[in-house]
Amino acid sequence: MLQLFKASSLPLLGFASLWALAAASHSPARSAGHLDKKCTGTISAYSDIADAVKCTTINIEAFTVPVGETFALSLLKGTTVNVLGEITFATGSDWAGPLASVTGTDITFNGNSHKWNGNGAYWWDGEGTNGGREIIFLLSPVEISGTMSNVYLLNPPVQAFSVSNSAALTISGATVDVADGNTDDLGHNTDGFDVSSSTDLTITGAYVNNQDCIAINDATTLVFEKSTCNGGHGISIGSIKTGKNVNGVKISNNKVTASANGLRIKTYVGATDASVSGVVYSGNTVTGCTSYGVVIEQDYTNSGATGTASDTVSIDGVSFTGTLTTVAVASTAKQVYGYTVGDGSGNARMRMARASTTARTSAPSGALVVSKSPSSGQYSTIAAAIASLGSSTSAASIFVEAGTYSGSIDITYGGALTIYGYTTDTSSYKKNVVTLTNDGSIGTDGNDDASGTLRVHKSDFKMYNIDVVNSYGHQAEQSQALALSAYGERQGYYGCSFVGYQDTVLTDTGTQLFGYSYIEGAVDYIFGQTANTWFDHCTIASNAAGTITASGPADSTTGIYAHVVFMYSSMTNIINAAGWEEWSSSSPNTADVILAEYENTGAGATTTSRVKWSKQLTSSTVSSYSMSKILGSTYADWIDSSYIG
Numbered sequence: 001m002l003q004l005f006k007a008s009s010l011p012l013l014g015f016a017s018l019w020a021l022a023a024a025s026h027s028p029a030r031s032a033g034h035l036d037k038k039c040t041g042t043i044s045a046y047s048d049i050a051d052a053v054k055c056t057t058i059n060i061e062a063f064t065v066p067v068g069e070t071f072a073l074s075l076l077k078g079t080t081v082n083v084l085g086e087i088t089f090a091t092g093s094d095w096a097g098p099l100a101s102v103t104g105t106d107i108t109f110n111g112n113s114h115k116w117n118g119n120g121a122y123w124w125d126g127e128g129t130n131g132g133r134e135i136i137f138l139l140s141p142v143e144i145s146g147t148m149s150n151v152y153l154l155n156p157p158v159q160a161f162s163v164s165n166s167a168a169l170t171i172s173g174a175t176v177d178v179a180d181g182n183t184d185d186l187g188h189n190t191d192g193f194d195v196s197s198s199t200d201l202t203i204t205g206a207y208v209n210n211q212d213c214i215a216i217n218d219a220t221t222l223v224f225e226k227s228t229c230n231g232g233h234g235i236s237i238g239s240i241k242t243g244k245n246v247n248g249v250k251i252s253n254n255k256v257t258a259s260a261n262g263l264r265i266k267t268y269v270g271a272t273d274a275s276v277s278g279v280v281y282s283g284n285t286v287t288g289c290t291s292y293g294v295v296i297e298q299d300y301t302n303s304g305a306t307g308t309a310s311d312t313v314s315i316d317g318v319s320f321t322g323t324l325t326t327v328a329v330a331s332t333a334k335q336v337y338g339y340t341v342g343d344g345s346g347n348a349r350m351r352m353a354r355a356s357t358t359a360r361t362s363a364p365s366g367a368l369v370v371s372k373s374p375s376s377g378q379y380s381t382i383a384a385a386i387a388s389l390g391s392s393t394s395a396a397s398i399f400v401e402a403g404t405y406s407g408s409i410d411i412t413y414g415g416a417l418t419i420y421g422y423t424t425d426t427s428s429y430k431k432n433v434v435t436l437t438n439d440g441s442i443g444t445d446g447n448d449d450a451s452g453t454l455r456v457h458k459s460d461f462k463m464y465n466i467d468v469v470n471s472y473g474h475q476a477e478q479s480q481a482l483a484l485s486a487y488g489e490r491q492g493y494y495g496c497s498f499v500g501y502q503d504t505v506l507t508d509t510g511t512q513l514f515g516y517s518y519i520e521g522a523v524d525y526i527f528g529q530t531a532n533t534w535f536d537h538c539t540i541a542s543n544a545a546g547t548i549t550a551s552g553p554a555d556s557t558t559g560i561y562a563h564v565v566f567m568y569s570s571m572t573n574i575i576n577a578a579g580w581e582e583w584s585s586s587s588p589n590t591a592d593v594i595l596a597e598y599e600n601t602g603a604g605a606t607t608t609s610r611v612k613w614s615k616q617l618t619s620s621t622v623s624s625y626s627m628s629k630i631l632g633s634t635y636a637d638w639i640d641s642s643y644i645g
Contacts, residue, residue, distance in 0.1 A: 038055075038056060039054070039055035039056070039057070040055055040057040040058070040059065041053065041054065041055035041057070041058045041059070042058075042059050042060075042061065043058065043059070043060045043061065043063065044061040044062070044063050045063050046063065046064075046065055046066055046069060046071070049071070049072070049073070053073060053074055053075060053076070053079075054076070055076075055079075056076050056078055056079045056080065057079070057080050057082075058073070058075075058079060058080070058081045058082070059082045059084055060081065060082065060083045060084060060085070060087065061084050061085045062084075062085025062086045062087070062088075062114075063085070063087065063088075064087075064088045064089070064090055065087065065088070065089045065090060065099065065100070066090055067089075067090040067091055067092045067093055067095070068093065068095045070097065070098055070099065070100060070101060071087065071089075071099065071100040071101075072100070072101045072102075073100075073101065073102040073103070073104075074103050074104065075102065075103065075104030075107055075144070076104065077104065077105050077106050078105075078106045078107075079104055079107055079108070080107075080108040080109075080110070081102075081107065081108070081109045081110065082110045082112065083110065083111045083112050083114045083151070084112065084114065085114055086114050086115045086116075086117060087100075087114070087115070087116045087117065088117045088119070089116075089117065089118050089119055089138075090119075091119045091122035091123075095136070096136065097136030097137055097140075097157070098136065098137040098138065098139070098140040098162070099118055099136065099137065099138045099139070099156075099157070100116065100138060100139045100140075101139065101140060101141055101142075101143075102139065102141075102142055102143070102144055103141065103143040103144060104143075104144050104145075104146075105144065105145045105146070105167065106145060106146050107144040107145065107146035107147070107148070108146055108147055109144070109146070109147065109148040109149065109151070110149055110150065111148070111149060111150040111151030111152060111173075111174075112150055113150045113152050113173075113175070114152060115152045115153075115154045116138065116139070116151070116152065116153050116154065117154045117155060118138045118153065118154065118155050118156040118157055118160075119155060119157075120155035120156055120157045120178065120180070120181060121155065121180060121181075122157070123136060123157035123158070124157070124181055136157040136158060137156070137157075137158060137159045137160075137162050137194075138153050138156035138157065138158075138159065138160050138161075139151075139153060139156075139160060139161050139162065140159065140161075140162030140194075141162050141163070141164045142161055142162065142163045142164070142165065142169075142171075143163075143164050143165060143166070144165060144169060145165060145166070145167035145168055145169050146168075146169060146170075147169070147170050147171075147172070148169065148170070148171045148172070148174070149171075149172045149173050150172070150173040150174070150175075151171075151173075151174050151175070152174075152175040152177070153174070153175065153176045153177070154177050155177070155178055155180050155181070156176065156178065156190065156211075158190045158191075159190060159191045159194040160176040160190070160191065160192050160193070160194075160208075160211065161174065161176070161192065161193045161194065162194045162196070163193060163194065163195050163196075163198055163201060164195075164196055164197045164198060165198050165199065165200070165201055166197075166199055167199065167200060168200040168201075168202075169200070169201050169202070170201075170202040170203075170204065171193075171201075171202070171203045171204070171206070172203075172204050172205050172206075173204075173205045173206070174193075174203070174205075174206045174207070175206070175207045175208075175209075176192040176193075176206070176207070176208045176209065176211055177207075177209045177210075178190065178209060178210040178211045178231075179209050179210055181210050181211075190211045190212060190232075191211060191212045191213075191214070191215045192206070192208035192211040192212065192213050192214060192229075192232070193206070193208070193213070193214040193215070193224075194214075194215050194217070195214065195215065195216045195217060195218070195219050195222065196217045196218045196219070196244075197218050197219075198218065198219040198220070198222060199219070199220050199221060200220075200221045200222075201219065201221070201222045201223070202222075202223040202225070203222075203223070203224050203225070203227065204223070204225050204226050204227070205225075205226050205227060206227040206228070207227065207228045207230075208227070208228070208229050208230070208232070209230045209231060210230065210231035210232060211231065211232045212232040212233040212234070212236060213227070213229030213232055213233075213234055213235050213236070213256070213259075214229075214235055214236065215236050215238070216236065216237045216238075216246055216249060217238065217239070217240065217241075217244055217246070218244040218245060218246065219246050219247075219249065220245075220246075220247050220248055221247075221248045222246075222248065222249045222250070223249075223250045223252070224249070224250070224251050224252075224254065225250070225251070225252045225253050225254065226252075226253050226254065227254045227255075228254070228255045228257070229254065229255070229256045229257070229259060230257050230258055230259070231258055231259055232259055232260070233259060233260050233261045233264065234256045234259040234260070234261040234262045234263060234264055234286070234289070235251055235254060235256060235262070235263050235264070235284075236261070236264045236265075236266065237249070237264070237265045237266070237276055237279065238264070238265055238266035238267055238268075238276075238300070239266045239267065239268055239300050240265075240266070240267040240268060240271060240274050240275075240276060240313050241268050241271050241274065242268070242271045242272050242273060242274055243272075243273050243274060244271075244274050245274060245275045245276075245277075246275070246276045246277070246279070247275070247276075247277045247278050248277075248278045249278065249279045249280070250279075250280045250282070251263070251279070251280070251281050251282075251284060252280075252281070252282040252283050252284065252322070252323075253282070253283040253284065253323070254284045254285075255284070255285050255286075255287075256284065256285070256286045256287070256289070257287050257288050258287075258288045258290075259286075259288070259289055259290070260289065260290050260291045260292075261289060261291055261292045261293075261295050262284075262286030262289045262292070262293045262294060262295075262327055262329075263281060263284070263286065263293070263294045263295075263325075263327075264292070264294075264295045264296070264297075265279075265295075265296040265297070265315065265318070266296075266297045266300050267297070267298050267300060267310075267313035267315070268300050268301065268310075268313070269298070269299060269300065269301050269306060269308070269309075269310040269312075270310055270312055271310075271312055271313050272312055274312075274313045274314075275313060275314040275315070275316070276313065276314070276315045276316075276318065277314070277315070277316045277317045277318075278317045279317065279318045279319070280319055280320075280321055280322075281319070281320045281321075281325050282320065282321055282322035282323050282325065283322060283323030283324070283325060284325040284326075285325070285326050286325070286326065286327040286328065286329075287328045288328070288329070288330060289327075289328075289329040289330060289333050290329075290330050290332070290333055291333055291334070292329070292333060292334050292335075292336070293327035293328070293329045293333065293334070293335040293336060294327055294335065294336045295334075295336075296315070297309075298310055298311060298313065298315075307633065309628075311623065334636065334641050335640075335641050335642040336641035336642060336644065358425075358426050358427075359423065359424045359425065359426065360420060360421075360422065360423050360426050360464070360465065361422060361423075361424065362399075363399035363420075364397060364399060364420060366397065367397040367398055367399040367420065368385040368388065368389075368396070368397070368398045368399070369385075369398075369399050369400075369401065370382050370384075370385050370398060370399070370400045370401065370405075371400075371401040371403075372401060372402075372403035372405075381405060381407070381409075382398060382400065382405065382409050382419065382436075383407075383409055383410070385398050386398070386411060386413050386417075389413055389415075391414065392414065392415055393414040393415040394415050395415050395416040395417075395418075396413065396415055396416070396417055396418075397417070397418040397419070397420065398417070398418070398419045398420070399420045399422070400419065400420065400421050400422065400434045400466065401422050401434070402422045402433040402434060403433075403434065403435075404435040404436075404437060405434075405435070405436050405437070406437055406438065407438055408438045408440055408452065408453055408454075408455065409436060409453070409454050409455065410455045410457070411454070411455065411456045411457065411458055411461065412457050412458050413458060414458075415460075416460035416461070417458070417460070417461050417462075418461075418462040418463070418464070419462070419463045419464070419466065420463075420464045420465065421433070421434035421463075421464060421465035421466035421467075422434055422465075423464075423465040423495070426464065426465060426495060427495065427516065428495050428516045428517075429465065429467065429495050429496055429497040429516070429517055429518045431465075432465050432466065432467050432495070432496075432497060434465065434466045434467065435466075435467040435468075435469060436453055436454055436466060436467070436468045436469070437453060437468075437469040437470075437471055438452075438453040438469075438470060438471070439470065439471045439472045439481070440452065440453065440470065440472065440481060440482075441470075441472045441475070441478060441479065441480065441481040442478050442480040442481070443475075443477070443478035448480050448482055448485070448503055448506060449482070449485045449487075449506065449508070451470070451472075451480065451481050451482050451485075451503075452470070452482035452483065452484060452485035452506070453468050453469060453470050453482065453483050453484070454468045454483065454484050454485070455484075455485045456484070456485070456486050456487065456488060456491060457485075457487045457488060458487075458488045459488040459489040459490050459491070459510065460488075460489070460490050460491075460638070461488060461490070461491045461492070462491070462492045462493075462494065462640065463492070463493050463494070463496055464494045464495055464496070465494070465495045465496065466496050466497075467496065467497040467498075467499070468483045468484055468496065468497065468498050468499070469483060469498075469499045469500070470482055470483045470499070470500040470501075470504065472500070472501065473501050474501050474502075474522070474544070479501055479502040479523070480502050480503040481500055481501065481502060481503065482500065482503050482504065482505070482506050483498040483499060483500045483504045483505060484498050484504070484505045484506065485506045485508070486505070486506060486507045486508065486510070486512050486531070487508050487509045487510060488509070488510040489510040489511050490510070490511055490638040491510060491511070491512040491513070492512070492513045492514075492515070492638070492639055492640055492643075493512070493513070493514045493515070493517055494514075494515045494516065494517070494640055494643040495515070495516050495517060495643065496514070496517045496518075497517065497518040497519075497520075498517070498518070498519045498520070499518075499519075499520045499521070500520070500521050500525060501521055501522050501523065501525070501543070501544070502521065502522060502523040502524060502525065502546075503521070503523070503524055503525060503527060504519060504520065504521035504525035504526065505519055505521075505525065505526050505527070506527060506528055507526075507527075507528040507531040507533040508528045508529050508530070508531055509528075509529065509530055509531050510531050510532075511531065511532050511533070511630075511631050511632060511635075512531060512532075512533040512534070513533070513534050513536065513631065513635075513639050513643075513644075514533070514534070514535045514536065514538050515536045515537065515538070515639075515640065515643025515644055516536070516537050516538065516643050517535075517538045517539075518538065518539045518541065519535075519538060519539070519540050519541070520541040520542075520543055521542070521543065521546075521548075522542060522543050522544035522545065522546040523544075523546035523547060524546070524547055524548075524549070524550035525542075525546075525548065526540070526548060526549045526550075527549060527550035527551065528551065532630050532631060532632075533630075534627060534630050534631055536643065536644045537643075537644070542574055547581065549564050550583075551563065551564045551593075561592040561593050561594070562593040562594070562595070563593070563594045563595075564594075564595050564596070565594070565595075565596045565597070565598070565617070565625050566596075566597050566598075566600055567597065567598040567599060567600065567617070567622065567625065568598070568599055568600065569600045569601075569605075570600070570601050570602045570605075571600050571601070571602040571603070571604030571605040572602055572603060572604050573602075573603035573604050574604060575603075575604030575605075577606070577609040577610075578609060578610060578611050579595075579597070579607070579609075579610040579611060579614055580595045580610070580611050580613075580614045581611070590613040591613075593613070594615060595613070595614045595615065596614065596615040596616065596617050596625075597610075597614070597615075597616055597617065598616070598617040598618075598622050598625075627644075
């Protein structure tokens with residue numbers, strides 16, 4: 001049996017994914033006679049540009065940029081630019097672009113919300129930078145320091161702003177509108193802001209419609225705030241390639257709506273000399289995501305995700321702090337998703353934050369209802385509700401009203417089954433008001449499994465916000481008395497509580513996840529044989545002296561041995577200094593077991609006096625105990641990710 005406990009109180013983790021494609025150009029050298037010329041230049045035709053950029057004030061009136069020409073503004077230091085009319089970019093033949101560029105230092109660029117019309121419909125093929133057409137940027141590069149305000153980019157062919165600033169730049173009030181690209185999704189897979197080789201960049205108050213909002217690929221000290229992202233792939237860091245580093249990013253007070261993803265980090269398989277660090281999310285609101293609310297992928301290649309993660313890109317110091325970030329997704333989407341390798345040699349461990357508290361005080365649509373005072377069509381027990389399903393194999397759900405329900409419950413239903421408990425706070429067990437209780441024991445029922453208050457002998461089962469108690473307690477003999485007996489694949493227990501004395505929770509076969517739950521007992525109160533079980537942010541409480549886990553078997557004929565790992569957990573001083581003990585001193589059978597710890601904290605986490613046959617994992621060996629290794633590579637398809645991290 002393999003049991004993994006990841007139970008410490010960790011900060012909310014946020015992820016984002018971006019794509020950035022650098023396009024760098026440098027201002028040509030000017031003769032001394034052209035520097036700091038105090039004049040006003042006017043651009044009302046393409047032919048005016050060369051003379052206008054010799055002045056430190058430039059007014060741009062409405063005009064059309066000829067096809068095949070770049071509207072290049074190579075500006076003198078301290079220049080002020082005023083856009084006074086719509087700029088249109090002609091089409092008619094393919095070329096490499098970009099459509100426009102702006103370079104210079106200490107620039108004041110006033111867009112005045114006049115449109116720069118890129119006529120993207122000519123270029124769009126629904127593939128963005130992955131398509132067969134030329135990749136043509138609208139404004140690339142934005143390689144200035146100073147300020148840029150109220151620039152309105154309409155229907156860019158692919159990327160809108162490609163920013164590569166080497167000194168402080170604030171972009172405020174920008175608009176990127178690709179609403180016309182909704183037709184047959186032709187404007188898909190483009191970037192509003194593509195950031196590469198950037199230092200000290202602030203983007204504030206932007207509105208990006210129907211594009212990937214921002215792709216941060218290579219940047220130091222970046223703030224993205226008070227902006228609205230509608231459609232596309234949300235706010236992204238990546239794809240991080242070899243030699244690319246993102247450090248010191250704050251993403252705050254943004255709204256992401258109707259996007260495929262909300263917050264995302266994406267790194268290339270095998271990338272080297274690359275990292276993501278010091279990323280802070282605060283006060284963001286994500287709604288209506290169709291794929292993932294928060295996602296991190298370390299399995300990306302040019303051909304797409306591989307499903308096999310690589311930890312060669314270091315990811316560290318990603319957190320949610322300050323004002324709460326909330327994430328809500330469509331019913332078919334996942335709130336949190338990752339294809340990561342845990343903590344391997346690249347130090348790629350993630351610390352995830354959770355979404356806001358919600359209540360569940362009425363039955364979800366289609367659910368059977370169990371009540372202490374059932375009305376017509378309702379049931380008085382969970383067993384009766386399950387019996388009403390008969391031999392069906394369709395997915396079903398049951399909602400249990402507040403109250404205490406006595407007696408043992410056996411669940412063997414043939415289809416996927418979810419049981420919900422009434423609660424005013426779904427985020428943990430602390431506000432649970434539904435209790436299942438029984439007093440069975442091995443002495444009265446014949447064996448451990450039969451003593452269980454709740455016996456789940458099936459695969460594809462979830463339970464939320466229900467307390468399960470075995471009240472048999474401590475007797476002189478045969479005190480084994482289960483609250484839960486779990487046999488089956490893909491079982492999830494979320495915001496639940498399990499209380500007993502000896503053998504409280506049995507996970508005997510299959511795969512199970514316990515998230516933000518509570519487990520109490522005294523003797524061997526989490527135990528099993530061949531199951532693989534993950535406990536995430538759970539409270540493990542001893543109510544008397546004894547042992548927490550009893551994992552078996554030790555079987556040389558099958559090669560299956562006990563595995564128990566505690567990682568990132570907070571341990572109080574109730575933990576014995578030795579940490580672990582053998583089942584029998586006369587036959588310890590400790591040679592092939594793995595009883596290990598990694599980066600735990602608290603008075604009970606000191607390892608100097610641990611038994612010699614226990615193990616302390618390292619940053620390279622802990623990767624063998626990632627969630628995908630414990631629960632299988634498809635774990636993200638069945639766990640409720642809002643209860644992990």
